[in-house]
Each structure stands twice: as C-alpha cells, then as structure tokens.
Amino acid sequence: MDTYSPWRGFLTAVAVLAGLLGFASGAPALVGFAFGWALLMALGVFASRFGLVGLVGQRRIGPNAFEGDLLTVDVVLENYGRRAARFVVASDTFGAGLADRQSVLEAGPLPSMHRRVLSYRAFVARQWGLYTVGPLSLGAWDPLGLVYASREIPRLDPFEVFPRTHEIESLSTQAGRATISPRDSTAAAAGQSLLFRGVRDFEAGDDVRRIHWPATARRGSPMVREFERDQQPAFVLFLDLDRRGRAGIGRNSTLEYLVRIGASILWTAYRRGDVLSLVAEGEREIMVPPGQDETHLATAMHELVRVRQRGTTSLLTVVDRHREWLPSGTTAVLLLANPDIDLDALSQTLQGLRAFAVRPLVVAVDTLQFPPVDRPPTPVAVARERREALRQCLVDLDVAATIVGPDETPEETLKRTDFLKNPPGAAS
Amino acid sequence: MSTLASVVLYLLALDAVACATLAWTGPGPLELVGWAVGLGVVQMVGEKLGSSFVTIEAKRRDRLGTFLGTIQLSVLVLALVLAAAQFSPGLLRFLTNVLAGYQVVAVLLVRLTPLPRGLVGQSLALIALACLRGGPLGAWAAASALGLTGLYIGLEHHSRLLAMHRVDEEPHSPRALWRSLLVVVPVALLVGVGVVQVDPEERSLGEAVVEQEEGYVPLDQRGEESKFDPRALRAIVLAGFGGAVAVYFVGRLLNRGRKGDPKSIETPEPLRGRLERIRPEGQRRSRALPFYRGARGRVVQAYMSLLRGAERIGFPRRPHETADEFAAALREPKTTLATITEIFVRARYGSSEITDDDVAQAEGGSDAVLAHLSRQPPRRRRVIRDADAEPPNETS
Numbered sequence: 001m002d003t004y005s006p007w008r009g010f011l012t013a014v015a016v017l018a019g020l021l022g023f024a025s026g027a028p029a030l031v032g033f034a035f036g037w038a039l040l041m042a043l044g045v046f047a048s049r050f051g052l053v054g055l056v057g058q059r060r061i062g063p064n065a066f067e068g069d070l071l072t073v074d075v076v077l078e079n080y081g082r083r084a085a086r087f088v089v090a091s092d093t094f095g096a097g098l099a100d101r102q103s104v105l106e107a108g109p110l111p112s113m114h115r116r117v118l119s120y121r122a123f124v125a126r127q128w129g130l131y132t133v134g135p136l137s138l139g140a141w142d143p144l145g146l147v148y149a150s151r152e153i154p155r156l157d158p159f160e161v162f163p164r165t166h167e168i169e170s171l172s173t174q175a176g177r178a179t180i181s182p183r184d185s186t187a188a189a190a191g192q193s194l195l196f197r198g199v200r201d202f203e204a205g206d207d208v209r210r211i212h213w214p215a216t217a218r219r220g221s222p223m224v225r226e227f228e229r230d231q232q233p234a235f236v237l238f239l240d241l242d243r244r245g246r247a248g249i250g251r252n253s254t255l256e257y258l259v260r261i262g263a264s265i266l267w268t269a270y271r272r273g274d275v276l277s278l279v280a281e282g283e284r285e286i287m288v289p290p291g292q293d294e295t296h297l298a299t300a301m302h303e304l305v306r307v308r309q310r311g312t313t314s315l316l317t318v319v320d321r322h323r324e325w326l327p328s329g330t331t332a333v334l335l336l337a338n339p340d341i342d343l344d345a346l347s348q349t350l351q352g353l354r355a356f357a358v359r360p361l362v363v364a365v366d367t368l369q370f371p372p373v374d375r376p377p378t379p380v381a382v383a384r385e386r387r388e389a390l391r392q393c394l395v396d397l398d399v400a401a402t403i404v405g406p407d408e409t410p411e412e413t414l415k416r417t418d419f420l421k422n423p424p425g426a427a428s
Numbered sequence: 429m430s431t432l433a434s435v436v437l438y439l440l441a442l443d444a445v446a447c448a449t450l451a452w453t454g455p456g457p458l459e460l461v462g463w464a465v466g467l468g469v470v471q472m473v474g475e476k477l478g479s480s481f482v483t484i485e486a487k488r489r490d491r492l493g494t495f496l497g498t499i500q501l502s503v504l505v506l507a508l509v510l511a512a513a514q515f516s517p518g519l520l521r522f523l524t525n526v527l528a529g530y531q532v533v534a535v536l537l538v539r540l541t542p543l544p545r546g547l548v549g550q551s552l553a554l555i556a557l558a559c560l561r562g563g564p565l566g567a568w569a570a571a572s573a574l575g576l577t578g579l580y581i582g583l584e585h586h587s588r589l590l591a592m593h594r595v596d597e598e599p600h601s602p603r604a605l606w607r608s609l610l611v612v613v614p615v616a617l618l619v620g621v622g623v624v625q626v627d628p629e630e631r632s633l634g635e636a637v638v639e640q641e642e643g644y645v646p647l648d649q650r651g652e653e654s655k656f657d658p659r660a661l662r663a664i665v666l667a668g669f670g671g672a673v674a675v676y677f678v679g680r681l682l683n684r685g686r687k688g689d690p691k692s693i694e695t696p697e698p699l700r701g702r703l704e705r706i707r708p709e710g711q712r713r714s715r716a717l718p719f720y721r722g723a724r725g726r727v728v729q730a731y732m733s734l735l736r737g738a739e740r741i742g743f744p745r746r747p748h749e750t751a752d753e754f755a756a757a758l759r760e761p762k763t764t765l766a767t768i769t770e771i772f773v774r775a776r777y778g779s780s781e782i783t784d785d786d787v788a789q790a791e792g793g794s795d796a797v798l799a800h801l802s803r804q805p806p807r808r809r810r811v812i813r814d815a816d817a818e819p820p821n822e823t824s
Binding site: 005006007010011014017018021022024025027028029030032033035036037039040043044047072074078079080086087089091097098099100101102103104105106107108109110111113114115116117118119120121122141142143144145146204205208 | 505508509511512513515543545548549552555556558559560562566567569570571573574577578581582584585586588589590592593595600603604607608610611612615616618619620622623626627692693694695696697698699700701702703704705706746748749753756757
C-alpha cells in the first residue's frame with residue numbers, strides 16, 4: 001500500500017484555501033476549519049509515531065531456496081509498549097522476489113508484552129545467485145490515515161538461490177544404490193544398518209532401545225543388539241573453473257550450464273544417499289569434504305552458486321591432485337567446460353581414476369559452440385573436429401559421458417534419457 | 429465498514445446542503461426533509477451506478493474523473509472567491525442554490541472514481557458558504573464538516589488498508605470507528621466552541637445591503653438602470669474555462685510524475701500465528717547454579733560448576749552417566765578429576781562428614797580441571813535427549 005495518503009494533499013489544499021478565504025472575508029469559521037485541519041495533521045504525526053512505541057520486529061527465514069520455490073517468511077512482532085498495538089504494517093524486502101517490498105498487516109490487537117508471528121509467502125522469482133532479505137520496516141498510520149510513520153530495522157539477511165535441480169535417472173545405474181533405508185549394501189562390521197549382526201555386552205553410552213531383552217535375561221547382564229554397517233557410496237564432482245572455458249553471456253553462458261548441471265548432479269547424489277564432495281579450482285580452491293546430510297548439500301550448493309570461471313588450472317590437473325584421496329568405489333563426475341583439452345592427458349586421467357577403482361563420468365560443455373567473450377571465434381569446422389575427437393576419445397575409453405552444447409538448455413539436457421548413460425554417440 | 433463510510437458521506441452531503449441553505453435561503457422544515465430524502469435516494473442510485481462505472485476501463489474512468497473534477501474545482505474556486513471577496517446576500521443565495529443543485533450531480537457520480545473527492549469538495553464548498561454567515565451556524569458548519577470529513581476519511585482509510593492486506597474488516601470495524609472518533613470529535617468540538625467564542629453573532633444581512641450598491645446584483649434584483657454586461661460575463665466564463673484547462677493539464681503532469689515511481693509493493697495475505705506472551709526479563713528461568721548450604725553444598729556447587737564448564741567447551745554430561753562414568757569419559761586431568769569426583773560422590777550421596785580440606789580440594793580441583801580444559805581444543809560430544817528418543821524397535 002502506498003504510504004502517501006490520497007486525502008492529505010487534497011484536504012490540505014482545501015483547508016489552505018478556506019483559511020485564505022476566511023482571512024480575506026473575515027469569516028472566523030473558515031479560519032477555524034483550517035486551524036482544525038492543521039490540528040488533525042499535527043495529531044496525525046503524533047499518533048502515527050506513538051503507534052510504533054515499544055514495537056520490535058525481526059525476521060525469520062531460511063538461508064537458501066531453489067529457484068521457483070514458494071517460501072514462508074516469518075516476521076515476529078513483539079510489543080513491549082504499555083498499550084495494545086493495532087494496524088501495524090510490517091514491510092520487508094525480499095531480494096529474490098520480483099516486488100520491491102512485501103507488506104503484511106497486523107490488524108491487532110497485539111497486547112502489551114505479547115508477540116505474534118506474521119508469515120507471508122514469497123515466490124523465489126529470480127535466478128540462482130546471492131541476494132539479501134531486508135531491511136524490515138515497521139510502520140503505522142494515524143487513525144485517519146493521513147500520516148504514515150515507519151521505523152526501519154537495518155538488518156540484512158543473506159539469501160542464496162540455488163538452481164532448479166532435476167534428478168538424473170541414469171546416474172542410479174552408474175553408482176551406488178538408492179538411498180531408501182534399509183540398504184542391502186552393507187559391510188560385515190558393526191554399524192547403523194538394519195541388518196542384524198549379533199549381540200554384545202552393554203557399554204556406557206549404548207542406546208537403551210537396543211537392549212536385547214531375551215539375551216539379557218539369559219546372561220543376567222545387559223546385552224545389546226548390533227547391526228552391520230551400511231556401505232556408503234561416495235560421489236565426487238570435479239568442476240572445471242578454468243578461465244579458458246568462459247563463453248556466452250547470461251543464461252546462454254558456459255557458467256550457467258556448469259552451475260545448473262553441477263547442481264543437478266549434486267542433488268541426485270544427495271537423493272541417492274551418496275557421501276558427496278565437490279572439488280574445483282577457480283580464483284580460489286574449493287573443496288567441500290565428503291558428507292551426506294542436507295547441510296552438506298547446502299554447503300556444496302553454496303559454493304556452487306558463488307563460483308566464477310577465473311581459474312588458471314586445468315581440471316585434469318585438479319583431478320590428478322585429488323585422485324589418491326578418493327576411496328575405491330567412488331563415482332567421479334568430471335564437469336568440463338572446455339572440450340579443447342589434451343586428449344592424451346584426459347585418457348591418462350580417466351585411466352588413472354579407474355586404476356584407483358573410481359568410476360569416472362564426463363560431462364563436457366562444448367565451449368566452442370558458445371559465443372566467445374575473450375577470444376576470437378573458432379571456425380565451425382575446427383570446433384566440430386575437436387568435438388568429434390573428444391567424443392571418439394571417450395568412446396574408446398568406454399566412459400559414460402555427455403557433450404552439451406547451446407542448442408539445448410541445461411534442463412533439456414538433464415532430462416535426456418541418455419544423459420551420462422553411455423559413451424557419447426553410442427546406442428543406449 | 430464501507431457501508432458506514434457511505435452513511436457518513438451522505439451525512440456530510442446533507443449537512444453541507446442544510447447548513448448552506450439555512451444560512452442563505454432560509455428553507456422550511458419540509459424543504460430540508462425533501463433534501464434529506466432526495467439526497468438519500470440519489471446516493472443509493474449513485475452507489476448502484478458504481479457497479480456500472482467499474483465496467484469502464486480504469487484509465488478512461490480516471491481521465492473522465494479528472495476532467496470533471498477539474499471543471500468542478502474551477503467553478504467552486506471561482507464561486508468561493510467571488511463570494512468571499514464581495515459579501516452580497518443575493519450572490520450568496522444564488523451560489524447556494526446553484527451549488528446545492530450541483531450537489532445532486534456530485535452525489536449521483538459519487539462512485540465514478542475510487543475516491544469521492546468530487547462530493548467531498550462540493551460539500552466543503554457549501555460548508556464554506558455557510559461559514560461566511562458566521563455565528564453559531566457557521567461554527568456548526570465548520571465543526572461538523574471537520575468531524576464528518578475526518579470520520580469519513582478515517583473509515584475509508586481503514587477499509588482500504590484492510591482490503592489491501594486481505595484482512596476481513598468485519599471484526600475491526602468498531603475499532604476503526606472508535607479510533608477515528610477519538611481523534612476527530614475533540615478537534616471538531618474545539619473548533620466549534622472556539623469559533624462561537626470568537627464570532628458569536630451571525631453577519632446581518634443589513635450591512636450587506638449598503639455594499640450592494642457597488643457590488644454584484646443578481647439579474648432579478650437589478651432595476652431598469654442595471655444593464656447586462658456581456659464583457660464581464662465573457663471574462664468570467666473565459667477565465668473559468670482557461671483555469672479549468674490549466675488545472676487539468678497541471679494535474680495530468682503531476683500524475684504522470686507520480687506514475688514514474690518504480691516501487692512495487694506486494695501485500696500477500698498474512699498468515700497470523702498464535703499470540704504468545706513475552707516473558708519479562710525478571711521472570712525468565714534462571715540459569716544460575718542452585719544454592720546449597722554448608723560444606724557439603726560447597727562441594728556440590730564446585731562439581732556442578734565443573735559440569736557447566738565442561739558443557740560450555742562442548743563436553744556435556746550425558747543424562748544416563750554417573751559421576752564416575754563422566755570422569756572416565758572426560759579422562760583428563762585424570763588425578764584431579766578422580767579426586768573431585770570422589771569428594772562429590774561422598775558429599776552428595778555419602779553420610780561421612782565433609783572437611784574443609786575436602787571443600788578446598790573440590791573447589792581447587794574444579795578450577796584446575798576447567799583451566800586444563802580451556803587449554804585443550806574444543807570437543808564436540810553428542811548428547812541424545814529423551815525428547816529425541818524414538819519408540820524401541822522390537823523386531824529382533
């Protein structure tokens with residue numbers, strides 16, 4: 001709602017005219033009318049400010065969301081004043097939305113020493129990136145709606161918008177099993193699965209829910225059940241942030257493709273319950289250590305939406321540097337931003353990964369097909385030749401891979417049934 | 429609330445006509461009743477017409493409203509300036525009749541624009557005519573106009589505010605009325621009483637007769653020597669028309685300037701949570717250690733401060749742990765920890781006397797353990813609270 005009263009200007013002009021006419025014609029009633037209006041305005045200024053006395057507001061919002069999400073933002077209004085608060089307007093700026101401000105009304109009464117949570121739903125309309133939420137401002141009108149007083153709470157909350165993700169069906173056949181518990185992929189060691197391993201003596205700190213009562217009765221001392229350990233499928237995403245991979249502008253840029261495809265890959269790994277990690281090297285080294293929970297995924301996404309293609313290190317170098325840290329059985333996805341790479345080095349890297357019992361997958365964004373930003377355009381024939389060479393190399397190595405170009409959006413690419421299923425060009 | 433606002437608007441329109449006609453034309457009771465009924469009927473028709481006006485495209489409706497409003501404003505300003513500059517009962521009677529007639533049109537078009545500025549402006553012009561008469565009637569006119577206008581804009585504001593934020597106005601109507609009255613009535617009373625004090629007598633029509641010699645004389649009152657002056661009439665009409673056009677274009681220019689405001693405000697439907705009581709500072713649950721008496725109490729106090737310190741550095745005691753188990757889990761410093769644990773168990777559960785040496789050892793030991801822990805890297809010990817526990821699994 002506009003904070004400017006539609007009546008104030010009109011009636012003030014009328015009052016001024018009345019006052020002038022009253023003075024000119026010697027009519028005290030007209031002067032009295034003008035004076036009365038001035039008094040109402042003064043009372044309005046006072047009443048609107050008085051309405052905010054003792055009111056405190058704060059916002060509660062999650063730190064991130066996906067594109068297109070509908071969020072609930074809580075505004076907590078607390079009244080520390082002596083009188084009940086009514087008709088208080090809380091205006092908030094949600095940076096990831098389209099509107100400049102979101103305004104909610106607490107019509108009241110909000111009694112003294114009470115709080116109420118007002119929530120509003122905001123649509124994440126902007127693209128992935130970093131935004132702010134705030135400042136929050138509390139406002140109140142005077143009873144006649146002539147004057148609006150507001151008080152700003154200068155607190156800005158950072159808010160991250162993650163790219164919209166798509167679950168990649170083909171990845172489930174390429175790595176560990178789905179995350180639905182209980183898993184049947186377990187190791188013969190004590191762990192947290194639901195597969196029964198045996199019973200043992202109770203130790204301090206054991207969960208009492210695991211006491212095995214029949215064995216306890218037989219032995220005369222507490223015994224607890226023990227279960228086998230789940231196999232944790234590990235997953236690592238190597239992201240190419242080499243500056244030579246920069247091309248295109250805005251939504252049609254290689255960075256856009258890298259981030260969107262990377263986010264979907266991480267999301268799929270998380271959904272399958274993999275222990276996921278992210279490795280990249282741009283202007284700084286990015287290393288999200290292996291982890292499994294939602295917070296960990298948020299950390300990886302947080303790094304992902306902040307990346308810039310300003311690195312000088314080739315992705316193959318980064319992979320080689322981290323190869324020995326990858327546990328056997330890991331699935332490693334190499335998200336390449338430049339198909340114009342040394343194919344021999346690529347072969348060595350992929351074979352090296354296999355030597356460590358790591359399953360490599362390759363997604364290559366064909367930079368040469370994007371409009372160049374810092375280099376002359378590559379002739380079409382040359383670009384096609386390099387693309388074909390890369391494809392042939394991957395086919396020869398029998399690595400499941402996909403080469404992505406600007407002719408289809410990241411979403412279309414991710415929804416393809418053959419995405420990361422077979423070597424590029426091979427029949428599925 | 430909108431119905432209440434319409435009633436107040438009707439009262440304002442009727443009050444204005446009544447005040448102006450009482451001041452200058454002296455109507456009988458029947459005439460006043462006629463005005464009341466007539467305006468009521470016309471306003472009902474006007475309210476009905478509102479739904480028809482809604483079908484007109486908003487932009488065209490705004491333009492039409494602005495155009496008509498500009499003409500009305502020009503006429504009113506011209507009339508009031510004439511009336512104030514030259515106090516002439518005949519002219520004022522003439523103007524009262526004309527403006528009261530226009531009041532019917534203003535009431536009929538009350539819903540042409542979202543805000544009935546036309547009707548409010550017309551009413552205030554009639555009130556101004558009444559105010560020129562002075563005395564108690566003038567005071568009443570000023571006070572009632574102030575009160576009714578203030579009450580109307582207060583109700584209209586609340587109605588608009590609630591509708592904009594998608595809040596049901598029904599439960600808030602009495603409060604809105606009360607808030608508006610609370611501000612408006614004292615001011616209106618103050619103005620009314622003040623004006624009566626300053627100007628207790630109405631202006632007599634006799635003093636105007638003298639001025640009438642050189643002032644405006646209505647056509648019907650002029651003698652044979654008075655001639656119709658077409659140049660004056662042409663000047664008035666041209667000035668009024670020129671002024672109207674000028675005001676219209678200035679208004680459009682101002683509106684265009686305001687439309688450039690880029691701010692867009694969303695007013696989503698608020699989801700109101702439960703009302704919670706804020707616990708005052710003094711009533712908050714104290715985190716201070718409980719007080720124990722005597723030497724035994726001092727030992728317990730020392731041990732509990734040790735537990736609190738350990739919790740602060742990330743090593744809380746688990747609910748099921750005994751003092752010995754906790755000491756075994758914490759491990760370091762082994763000797764001091766064992767000593768203070770042993771003294772605590774004796775003090776808390778034993779029957780033997782606690783000596784001053786025991787107290788000194790416990791207090792010194794507690795400080796020593798905490799000092800030792802503070803030099804160590806922070807530890808993160810997981811504690812499962814009872815509230816997090818799930819029902820036991822009985823499958824095997």
